[in-house]
Amino acid sequence: AAGVIQSPRHLIKEKRETATLKCYPIPRHDTVYWYQQGPGQDPQFLISFYEKMQSDKGSIPDRFSAQQFSDYHSELNMSSLELGDSALYFCASSLVGGATFGSGTRLTVV
């Protein structure tokens, strides 16, 4: 069965650069979430979308923005990157019940 697809798997950026992470949810899933997981930390909720509309927002910096497109894929845009933004970024999607997570994008800011 198709899973949640994230791209790229790995990304290295320099400070102050911009990064765009993509997420392709499971077909027919109506909710997409983004999470950030720092080294040795639990996943922290960033933002979610329900039927392409932002539905909830967590501790997401103003430098970050996200959107969900008409084909339901979502993008997380991060600008003015800082060293502390280095983390695993997960996308998840759900319809009802438990969410299915992608394998994540590992962002390293140098």
Add this chain to the structure above:
Amino acid sequence: SQQGEEDPQALSIQEGENATMNCSYKTSINNLQWYRQNSGRGLVHLILIRSNEREKHSGRLRVTLDTSKKSSSLLITASRAADTASYFCATPNSGGSNYKLTFGKGTLLTVNP
């Protein structure tokens, strides 16, 4: 504070033993979910238990939920080395939707061969 706190933070057992991890939460929920994460990898949904359920089984997994104590436990029976991973509980927001999951700190389980 965190919705969903697991204990213990780390657990080391021998293959074949059972592993029990606990999770406590603070607000009302309509379900509680357990996830597994291998080091540096994605989260894998294991099991969801609804607030009107007290116990649920899936293979070697057994989950209990006590809404009066706001706690849940995950039992892995006959553990294997491949069960070595971090285990997180997660709860949806108080509105009852799954728009936002709050994860606990996780329990790092090490199963020694």
